[in-house]
Amino acid sequence: MAMATGRQRAIAKALTALLPLAPYADTEKIRTEAGARHLKTMPPAIAVWLAAIAHIRHEHTDYEKLLAEGYDRDSARFFVVDQTNEVLTRWRATRLLDPDEDEE
Numbered sequence: 001m002a003m004a005t006g007r008q009r010a011i012a013k014a015l016t017a018l019l020p021l022a023p024y025a026d027t028e029k030i031r032t033e034a035g036a037r038h039l040k041t042m043p044p045a046i047a048v049w050l051a052a053i054a055h056i057r058h059e060h061t062d063y064e065k066l067l068a069e070g071y072d073r074d075s076a077r078f079f080v081v082d083q084t085n086e087v088l089t090r091w092r093a094t095r096l097l098d099p100d101e102d103e104e
Contacts, residue, residue: 010044011035018048022091030055053084053097060087 004012011034015027022030033051034044042050057063061083066076081099088096 007044008035011048014045014048015052017094018045019052019088019091019093022052026055026059026091029059049095052088052093056084056087060084 034047039047061080085096
């Protein structure tokens with residue numbers, strides 16, 4: 001197996017710090033997403049946060065169902081903030097999603 005790059009190690013560390021009790025299956029998906037090309041320019045902690053929120057939104061909330069029902073992205077995101085924060089709380093996240101804040 002190849003050695004992890006400095007960025008991969010930083011992402012792993014940020015992920016453990018942000019979501020200490022997240023299940024392995026979830027952290028693996030979040031880790032992969034945080035390393036994606038479109039997040040490469042962001043600091044590891046921000047990349048992990050954005051990847052975690054997107055993962056939780058798509059996998060653990062009604063977000064997809066709301067989109068399928070015709071809600072626009074912003075409305076759907078608004079309606080799943082509580083569900084997202086419930087997952088973050090269960091995973092003992094060090095921060096929660098503030099509906100009034102930008103995602104970063």
